Structures are given as C-alpha cells and as structure tokens.
Amino acid sequence: MLPASTVSSAEASPAAPLNYFLHAAGPAATPTMYLGWVFAAISTLVALLIAGLLIGALLRKRPAAPAEDLHAEAGGMRWIYVGTGISSVVLLAMLVYLLVTLESVASPASYPQLTITVTSYDWWWKADYGGDPNPARNFSTANEIHIPVGEPVKIQLKSADVIHTFWVPQLAGKTETIPGQTNEQWIQADRAGIYRGQCSQFCGAQHAHMAFEVVAQDPAAFSAWRDAQGRAASVPTGDAAVAAGKHLFDERCAGCHAIRGSDANGQQAPDLTHLGSRRTLAAGMLANTPDHLLDWIQHAQQIKPDGLMPSIALSANEAAALSAYLATLQ
Template sequence: MKTAPLEYLAHAAGPASEPTQQLEWALIALVSAVVIIITVLLVGAIARRRPGARTDRVGAESVGVRWIYVGTGISTVALFAALIYTMVTLESVASPHREPGLTIDVTAYDWWWKVEYPDPDNPSQSFATANEIHIPVGVPVQVKLRSADVIHAFWVPQLAGKTETIPGQINEQWIEADAPGIYRGQCSQFCGAQHAHMAFEVVAEPAAQFDAWRRSQAQGAAAPAAPDAIAGKRIFNDRCAGCHSVRGGGAAGMQGPDLTHLASRRLIAAGQLTNTPENRLDWIEHAQQLKRDSLMPSMPLSASDATALSAYLATLQ
C-alpha cells in the first residue's frame, strides 16, 4: 500500500493568501517581542530580588508602578494596532478583486468531499468528482460550501483562509492560484474519527489544460471492451452501484463519490492513498481497516473478482 505523498507547494500562492501570510508574520513578530520583553523584565526582577541585594523598597515600588503603566499603555497600543491590521486584512480578502470566472459547489461528507461543476447554460456538461478540485490559474473561483452531515471546514492554506461548512446552510469562499501546482486542502474543523483523513487537492493549471480536463470530465465512462473489464463492470454494478455512480455505466448511487473518471485522479480515500490498481483493491477490501467508521464497507473479493473489478476500474479514465 502506498500512502499519499506530501508533494505540495508550501508558500502563499494567491491574492487571498498573501495578505493573510503577511498578517501571520506580523502577529508572530508581535508575540515574539512581547515574550522577549517579559522575559527580560522577569529576569531583571529576579536579579534585583536575589538574597543579599539592597534596594530602596519605596523607590523600587514607585519605579515598578511606573513600568506597569508604561507596559500597559504600550500593550494597549500594540494590540489595538494588531486588531486594526487584522480587520483590514479580513476586508481585503473577503471578496475577489474582479468577478469570479468559475463557480463550483463543494459538499463535505464524513469523510470526503464532493465537488460539482455546474453548467447552467448546458446542464449535460455538468459533472461531479471527489476530493480533487481543478481550477484555471489566475482566475477567481467562487466556492459554494455545504455539509451533508456535521460541521466541517474547507481550508486550502496556500490559497485562502478556512470557511466552515454547516448543515442546512450555504457558505461561500473564493480561491485563486497565481501559479500552476497542486495545493493541499484539509478539513480543519474536528468532525469525527477520521477528521485527519479528510483531505483534498486543488490542481491549478493553465486555462487550456483546465478546459481540456473539464471537457473530458463531462463525458460519460467508455464502455469496457476486454472480457475481464466487462465482467468487472457487472461486479461493480452488483456490489458498488448502491452507493457510487458511473455516468454512462449504469451505476447511479448517491451516497459515495462519483467514480466516472476514478482512474484519472491522483489520490483516493480523500487523500489517504495514491491512486494505483493495488491501492484501489486494498481500499475496497480493507476500507474499515484503513478508515475505520467510514461508510465504505470492507468488501472481500475472490481472486477472479478482484482481477475483473480492477480491470474495470482501470477503464474509468
């Protein structure tokens, strides 16, 4: 079994994240300065109070009171300045500087992400995928966030701050990437046993490459031709179609991820495993060992069924 590699960009890479990163460094500098000043004053006070040291008690107390006033005043000014800076930063990243060029719907489940690309002008070109968001570089993307069960939080640190997904409510966020790359996202609101294994990826790519990906994703699954794959499709429809859908393949389950183009994804199991034939079968047969308490049941397969099902899943490009 190959776990998912951590090959992600680790710097701010969008107009919604750069101001936030600058605020982060400013607050770290402020907190560090406070810690250093308090440490120096504490060490100085201990040194003056060491055994045998002679001090003018009245004078020392008078100086101490003055320093308390000074320290309180400086702290008040610094904290107020930090508050203003924080509010200005929040306002600057609250909405994109131009009209979003793409709108997607993201629904959080225990413990995976459904990603829908609606096309109001041509509904036949609408599609859904899972745990993988593709966006064009340099284009603001509006994300409409929902939850199917409990409170989760949608967070792509390199692209934007976090926004909670709340049952019965639609929240909105926007993301934009300055450069092509793969940016890791994560649920950052504790939501249950597999909270740590609820990741996703944002794949930012040039406009032409994104358009090609979107056209391919809108297509239904190709009919399998090889005998093993044909047998695997029957097994899939018998055992998996209750939860999963494959557009053009006869499966229309709504509980689990859409698997129409499963083999084209980089990761599976909400970012937990790399998408290889071996890992796909391991996930099917040992889902409860890999992600305990998830709704994906472990499904033992005979050797022949495993071979056939693997052949079919490989056709879902």
C-alpha cells in the same frame, strides 16, 4: 493521470506538509500570511520583553529600606503607566491591521466566472461543477478540485452530516461547512501546482484522513480537463473480463457510487466516472494505482476504520474482473 506540464515543482507538492501555510500562492492567502508573520513577530517580541523584565527583577538587589517605605513615588507605577500605554497602542494597531486584512480577502478583485459547490462528508469531499450552459460540462468529482490559474474561483460550501472545515493553506483561510447552511469562500492560484487541502474541524474518527487536492492548471489545460470530465464513461464491449467486472460493479457498488453513462447512479459515495484520472484514493490516503484500488475495495475498514465504505470480499477472478472494468474509467 495528469500530464507533468500541468503542475509546478515540488514547492507545491501534495506530499509537502501543511506548514506550507507559511508560503502563500494566491491573493486570498497572501495578506493573511503577512498578518500571521507580523502577529508572530509581535508575540515573540512581547515574550522576550517580559522575559527580560522578569530576569532583571530577579537579579536586582533588594533595597535596604524597609518594605513600608516603598511607595508609588519610588517609580514602580511609572513602569505600569508606560507599559499599559504602549500595550494599548500596539493592540489597537493590531486590531486595525486585522480588520483591514479581513476586508482585503473578503472578496476577489474581479467577479468569479467559475463556481464550484463542495460538499463535505464523513470522510471525503464532493465537488460539483455546474452553471455551464453546456450540460456536458456539468459534473461531480471527488477529493480533487481543478481550477484555472490566475482566476478567482467561488467555492460554495455545504455539509452532508456534521461540521467540517475547508482549508487550503496556500490559497485561502478556513471556512466551516455546516449542515443546512451554505457558506462561501474564494480561492485563486497564481501559479500552476497541486495544493493540499484538509478538513481542520474535528469531525470524527477519520478526521485526519479527510484530505483533498486543488490542482491549478493554465486555462487551456483546465478547459480540456473539464471537457474530458463531462463526458460519460465509455460502454465496455468485446472484453469478457471487463463485462464481468461491470456486472459485478452494478451488483455490489452501484447502490452508493455513480458512473455516468451506466446504470450506476448512487449518491452516497464518490462519482467514479473518471476514477482513473485522479491522483489519490480514499480522500488522499492512497496513491491511485491498480493495486491500491483493489486493496482499498477489499480492506476499506482496515485502511479507514469507521468509514462508510465497507470491505468487499472478492475472489481472485472477481478482483481481476473488477480491476479490468475500473481501469476503463479514465
């Protein structure tokens, strides 16, 4: 698990609701946060103004003159002219502000040195760290994206099945992942912390349970994490239970999951090489504990119906052996 020093206070807690989009934590999100506040204020002001005019009209006494005597010169059209003029100016100013904001977040101030390819699946996220001259630092992980604090990070977005949307409210706006197309986004965190992300494009039965986390660490901690993640899993020796668990994994799980350093090289499910280092399971649904892990393996279809992960029946001895092996994947 992550040392406490790598994360910030509860302000960036992954347990916090997604209304944290009201509080930005990076330069890609701050301008749009201000834009949202300004547009919300203008919309509120317009709603109050219209409500006030409506109340005034309802309370105003009818004129004594017959209706046919009410003509344009009575002053009614002046309200329309003034209202149309003010509305046009305000809407034009909002459009200009919107375009300026979009331009300000279109690209980072400096070229990103780190590129992460994120591929969306029904219903989880694969993160590929590549491009490093040292092949040992190129690897895949799932549902947990680590980035260095204070540095822009380029995110290449792909989809393996349907349209999803990548969204980390405190770090950036939404960008769709579309099958057969690669979209791009950049994120940057100004402070260490754990930032909740979510698919925000309806994509199927478990759309609401397709979350991920962005873990922002100081550069030294991030480099150490990347070095550790790049290492292959250790080969279990000497422990009969662990050996039995590995054999069971190879028989029932290796067709979908990969573990670097072993014969498991499945491509359709998360890479489990360093499963124990992750905070959550099942795309944010469960805390990563031994009990939750076994519960997920044995009851995946009850926990996440219609997911591609099947529920796997295990005897008590098989569960103990598989748990012992998976515990070695740190």
